[in-house]
Amino acid sequence: MAKRVCLSDVKAFHEVFKKSKNIVVLTGAGVSAESGIPTFRGSGGFWRKYQATDLATPTAFKRDPSLVWEFYHYRREVVMAASPNKAHTALAEAERRLTAEGRQFNVVTQNVDGLHLKAGSSNVLELHGSLMKTRCLKCEDVRENRDSPICPALEGRGLPDVNSCSSSIPTEQLPRCQSGSCNGLLRPHVVWFGENLDSGVLAEAERLLSACDLCLVIGTSSVVYPAAAFAPSAAARGIPVAEFNIEESPTVHDLLSFYFKGPCGTTVPEALS
Ligand code: BV8
Ligand code: ZN
Numbered sequence: 001m002a003k004r005v006c007l008s009d010v011k012a013f014h015e016v017f018k019k020s021k022n023i024v025v026l027t028g029a030g031v032s033a034e035s036g037i038p039t040f041r042g043s044g045g046f047w048r049k050y051q052a053t054d055l056a057t058p059t060a061f062k063r064d065p066s067l068v069w070e071f072y073h074y075r076r077e078v079v080m081a082a083s084p085n086k087a088h089t090a091l092a093e094a095e096r097r098l099t100a101e102g103r104q105f106n107v108v109t110q111n112v113d114g115l116h117l118k119a120g121s122s123n124v125l126e127l128h129g130s131l132m133k134t135r136c137l138k139c140e141d142v143r144e145n146r147d148s149p150i151c152p153a154l155e156g157r158g159l160p161d162v163n164s165c166s167s168s169i170p171t172e173q174l175p176r177c178q179s180g181s182c183n184g185l186l187r188p189h190v191v192w193f194g195e196n197l198d199s200g201v202l203a204e205a206e207r208l209l210s211a212c213d214l215c216l217v218i219g220t221s222s223v224v225y226p227a228a229a230f231a232p233s234a235a236a237r238g239i240p241v242a243e244f245n246i247e248e249s250p251t252v253h254d255l256l257s258f259y260f261k262g263p264c265g266t267t268v269p270e271a272l273s
Contacts, residue, residue, distance in 0.1 A: 212234060
């Protein structure tokens with residue numbers, strides 16, 4: 001059974017942290033929870049009667065693009081109104097400090113909310129894309145889109161309460177491609193369940209994980225693959241892994257060198273100070 005450490009052992013963590021030259025931080029929805037972004041599996045994980053795994057799929061989009069766009073429109077609006085929390089800012093500050101000391105500090109995030117970038121982190125690998133990007137189904141054009149709402153038909157739509165009924169917006173009124181005269185239907189530029197991650201992003205994640213000498217795992221239930229395999233791959237090389245979570249995530253607990261129980265807005269700034 002892994003050593004169980006809590007905040008009082010932050011001194012032991014600091015000993016390891018200060019000697020590390022190449023740190024990779026894996027983050028999940030829990031790092032944004034204190035910014036008001038619902039996590040996937042917590043109580044806020046439901047939107048209307050759906051779970052993300054019901055809607056974040058190519059099949060759901062094919063079947064009901066209006067419903068899926070309502071879901072993403074709601075999340076875009078929540079994220080655009082959200083601010084980074086103390087965990088995000090502590091990570092951005094650590095990147096600045098360690099880079100100045102010639103050390104590597106990279107964030108590999110499962111999140112699509114852009115809050116690490118908003119906090120000032122620049123070494124951020126977004127494994128699953130971004131809510132603020134769209135991709136055209138017809139011409140594959142990918143671009144940043146921060147329009148609020150993303151299209152007039154979605155104005156005021158996407159309310160999360162379970163009794164809200166679907167708007168059944170005709171596809172011609174859903175977000176359309178602005179590249180030339182394409183006008184193709186747009187989708188969120190995120191990786192859906194059942195879709196492969198971008199091969200370049202995956203290769204970069206694997207490069208970072210194989211080169212690190214310390215791996216932090218912050219705010220993830222570690223159930224979604226391939227991201228869930230990243231920390232175990234580092235541990236398999238004998239690299240110390242530190243988890244920051246409000247609960248013990250079953251997948252990683254056996255390989256942990258450190259486990260800091262509590263809200264990461266508190267535990268991460270203390271560990272990285
Ligand atoms: C792939 C973007 C190859 C979209 C996301 C059957 C058919 C098809 C595929 C599969 C299948 N079975 C398994 C798979 C593979 C599947 C998978 O892993 N499924 C899971 C559900 C079992 N993976 C995939 O499909 C991936 N692609 O494998 O390609 C392939 C191809 C075809 C067929 C087979 C394989 C693609 C996965 C990417 C999906 N896209 N996001 C969008 O966001 O809309 S995943 C999405 O969910 C997130 O990005 C994230 O990855 C995941 C949520 O996980 P977490 O981030 O961990 O969040 P969660 O809510 O679960 O946990 C929050 C944690 O924070 C908790 O531990 C909580 O305690 C903690 N916490 C809360 N508050 C705090 C806190 N901690 C600290 N402080 C706090 N304050
Ligand atoms: Zn197009």
